[in-house]
Each structure stands twice: as structure tokens, then as C-alpha cells.
Amino acid sequence: MSNVLSLAEGIKEWLIEVRRDFHMYPEFGMEEHRTSEMIAKYLDEMEIEYKKGIANTGVVGIIRGKDKGKTVALRADMDALPIEEKNQVSYKSKIEGKMHACGHDAHMAIVLGAAKLLNNMKDNLKGNIKLFFQPAEETVGGAKPMIEEGVMDNPKVDAVFGLHVAPEIPAGKIGIKYGKMNASSDSIKIIINGESTHGAYPHSGVDAIVIAGHVITALQTIVSRNIDPRNSVVVTLGVINGGTRGNIIADKVEMIGTVRTLDPQTRKKVLSRIKETVQKVSESLGGSGEIIVEEGYVSLINNDDMVDIVRTNALELLGRDNIKVLQEASLGVEDFAYFLQKSPGAFFRLGCGNVEKGIVHDGHHCLFDVDEDCLSIGVAIQVQNVLSILNK
Known part of the structure; x- marks a missing residue:
């Protein structure tokens, strides 16, 4: 399994480049036209099959394994927020009044990175991987219309995983929650x-x-x-x-x-x-x-067996000290919950904070940022989550 982390570390610079490009050109929900074009560009470069225009601006990719088996989905939200960025960084938002202040740029980079590694393994995969790039998590909710357009079927999704960067958790650690996670x-x-x-x-x-x-x-x-x-x-x-x-x-x-x-x-x-x-x-x-x-959104309730899979994989990849079991649910909302209504799955928190780098601000803040060391860790865990289902 350490090989998966090594592979993820091997594409770290690419992940940073991808994330920063998304960060510089943020778009609001249902307006993610450039974003979806860039996702399609990356999938074309990987020769991964996909469909655009799902729930308006969504993109769904699919990696088909050599043998028939289960199908696992990975989800990344795409939209940004109406916030003027105050970070003084080379990749600062170039769009006035718009900012990736909740980490969706990182989420997309992580799913693309997982796709890159899994696509290189497809000849040994017993099943399929679907890649959900979802619009409008921050506003009207893109998950439900994507589901209504059939993304969980043909082939049917047997398990779904998602994550959200968490500045309150240091980079290198993750947070997991059994059962009820969001309101x-x-x-x-x-x-x-x-x-x-x-x-x-x-x-x-x-x-x-x-x-x-x-x-x-x-x-x-x-x-x-x-x-x-x-x-x-x-x-x-x-x-x-x-x-x-x-x-x-x-x-x-x-x-x-x-x-x-x-x-x-x-x-x-x-x-x-x-x-x-x-x-x-x-x-x-x-x-x-x-x-x-x-x-509004339904409550997000994790499947405990799927959380166990995330926990086991994080244990082997990161070590016991880097796993935080969250005791309290959040009264915030998250429309990944709709995917969990259709299939067993788990949503977890990916640490992205770093006090020494000044990365301490919560989501929806004009100084929000992520420690980019978290990108390869997110990729490794999501890849291993997929392999844990397909290789059973």
C-alpha cells in the first residue's frame, strides 16, 4: 500500500499545477464552464472516457477495468464563492469577487490525480471507477440533478467516496465520522x-x-x-x-x-x-x-462499513496518530448526502491546515488556503478506497 502513496507523491507537482489553475479561475455554481472544459482536457490527456453537460456543467468520467465487477464512484465539487480573495500568492484568483474559498479546487485536483493513477492500473482492475465532477455544491446543489440524470446507474454504483479539505486538521491527518456527519x-x-x-x-x-x-x-x-x-x-x-x-x-x-x-x-x-x-x-x-x-439538502449519514474502509486505508498509509475520529456532527450541510442515499459510501475530512505556513483560516474566508501537501495524501487514500472495493 505504501506504493500507492509513493505513486501519489510522484505526481505531486502536477497536482499542485492543476489545483492552482482551478484556483486562479473560480466560477460560481452552474457557471463552471471553463472548469468543466479544463476537466475534459485533463481526461482527454489521460484517454479517459467522459460525458459533459451533466446537470448543466457537470462532468462524469469512467475508467473501465479489464474484468467485470463492482463500480466505485469518487466525487469532487467544482464551484467557487462570491468572495474577494485577500491572499498574496502567485495563484491568487484572477476573477474579481470570486474565490475558491472552500477547497473545491483541491477536491477536483485530487479526483483527477486518483483518476491518473487508477487509469494506469485499469488492466488489473476488477470493475469500474466513475468520476463525478459536480457543479453548484455551494448554491442550488448539483448532486441531486446529477443523480436524476442517471449518474449512479449504467453501470450501477456500488460504493461512493468523497472528501472535504479541513483547515482545522493539520495536513498529513484525516478526520472520519461514523453515522450522522452533516445536517x-x-x-x-x-x-x-x-x-x-x-x-x-x-x-x-x-x-x-x-x-x-x-x-x-x-x-x-x-x-x-x-x-x-x-x-x-x-x-x-x-x-x-x-x-x-x-x-x-x-x-x-x-x-x-x-x-x-x-x-x-x-x-x-x-x-x-x-x-x-x-x-x-x-x-x-x-x-x-x-x-x-x-x-434544502438532506442529512449526510455515512455507512459505517465504508468508514471502516477509509479508516483501515488511512491507518496503513498514514499511521494511527494521523487519524482523528470525529465525535460531533456538523450542523452545516453537504449535498454529497444525496449520493449516499443511493449507494453505501463515506465522506471524510482531509487535513489541509498548517500553522507555520499561516494556513489556519476556515472555509468561506477571504484568506482561506490549503497546504498543498494534502493533495497527494487525498489521492492516495481515494485510490486505496477504490482498490479496497474492487479487489475484494
Whole structure:
């Protein structure tokens, strides 16, 4: 297995070059046109079969082994963020107001590097490898439409692996999480309807602002009194608008928020209780309430057997001291979760931090960067993950 790490180290300079090119030309979700063209260019150079235009700008490559067997998928997200980069580096973003501030440039380089090594082994592979280059993870979510266009079929994907760079973990280490790893998200819009009147005569109207205050307070009891305290839930209202003047009783208040949960059953229960609370509290105070729910990403739940594969491979490649078993799930979202709904798989954190190099900033920060030593490590682990499935 150490040979796999040696092979990955052997293409390190190429990986850095690929990553830096992506970094200099970031593109927003569903606008990754240059990015997908560059991915196609690299796959052409490797003589790897692929299809473009999946879910708009996505690319799917396939490496077909010599013998029939299982199919393993590796995923990399492609999109950047609306952030002005402040790093003073030679590969700084050349596009004003856009930056790869979450490491997707590294993710693409790692999957391309894994493809490069696995393609050289294809005559000895018992099965296939699919390469998912996915648009719009940061915005509308490209995983679901890719799945709807059939990327998990023909041939059917038997296992799927993904990773995300993690500046809070030093380069050379990884973080793994069994079971629930990332939350689901739903956007909610609450509309409270009252009846307008003069502020001097509140008894002749229905104050939507007062109702909204009661609704806000009642919603917080859902987390504290309706949900098992060992199961994390977040209900946040970030926007509230209502009223026109200080001496007029408001007839309408609108609130916008987000709901984060870690499992489907809790998600369903929380949304149901929010709906009941909004309607019944509003009615009890003489008004009416409605809620509009816009479903976001589902929760990411790893398959424990697949996490064991990642752990075993990292143990042999990096050593026990370089594996961190994460105990807490993140209330952030990740649309790799949709791939895990269709196939067993695992998502893990790849350390990319380096205090001595000043690489300490979290994702979505204008000074975010990665220690590029992590690239070859990510390649080696993903290659070995594939081989562990295909060579069983």
C-alpha cells in the first residue's frame, strides 16, 4: 500500500499545477464552464472516457477495468464563492469577487490525480471507477440533478467516496465520522396576518407584531421541549419584517429562517411542530399564520462499513496518530448526502491546515488556503478506497 502513496507523491507537482489553475479561475455554481472544459482536457490527456453537460456543467468520467465487477464512484465539487480573495500568492484568483474559498479546487485536483493513477492500473482492475465532477455544491446543489440524470446507474454504483479539505486538521491527518456527519437544511418563511388599525385604538385591530413575538418565543420551545436533547436541532429566524409606521398596528409580519436537523425523522417532526405552532399561536391571538417550507439538502449519514474502509486505508498509509475520529456532527450541510442515499459510501475530512505556513483560516474566508501537501495524501487514500472495493 505504501506504493500507492509513493505513486501519489510522484505526481505531486502536477497536482499542485492543476489545483492552482482551478484556483486562479473560480466560477460560481452552474457557471463552471471553463472548469468543466479544463476537466475534459485533463481526461482527454489521460484517454479517459467522459460525458459533459451533466446537470448543466457537470462532468462524469469512467475508467473501465479489464474484468467485470463492482463500480466505485469518487466525487469532487467544482464551484467557487462570491468572495474577494485577500491572499498574496502567485495563484491568487484572477476573477474579481470570486474565490475558491472552500477547497473545491483541491477536491477536483485530487479526483483527477486518483483518476491518473487508477487509469494506469485499469488492466488489473476488477470493475469500474466513475468520476463525478459536480457543479453548484455551494448554491442550488448539483448532486441531486446529477443523480436524476442517471449518474449512479449504467453501470450501477456500488460504493461512493468523497472528501472535504479541513483547515482545522493539520495536513498529513484525516478526520472520519461514523453515522450522522452533516445536517439537513430547510428554509422557512412565516407569514403572520393580523388587522391594521390606529395605534391609539389597538383593541379594534389584531396586532401582527405581537403575534409574531409570541410565535418566535414558542418556536424556541420546539428544540427545548419537543426534541430529545441528545439529538441536535437548530431553528433560526434571521429576518423579520412588519409594519409601516410607529402609530399603526401592523396587519402583516414576515419572518425568514432556517431549520437544521441530523436525521429524517427529527426533520419531519420539527417541521410539523413549526407548522402547528405558527398556525395555533396565531389563531389563539386572533390572527392567522402560514408557513412556506423550501426543502434544502438532506442529512449526510455515512455507512459505517465504508468508514471502516477509509479508516483501515488511512491507518496503513498514514499511521494511527494521523487519524482523528470525529465525535460531533456538523450542523452545516453537504449535498454529497444525496449520493449516499443511493449507494453505501463515506465522506471524510482531509487535513489541509498548517500553522507555520499561516494556513489556519476556515472555509468561506477571504484568506482561506490549503497546504498543498494534502493533495497527494487525498489521492492516495481515494485510490486505496477504490482498490479496497474492487479487489475484494
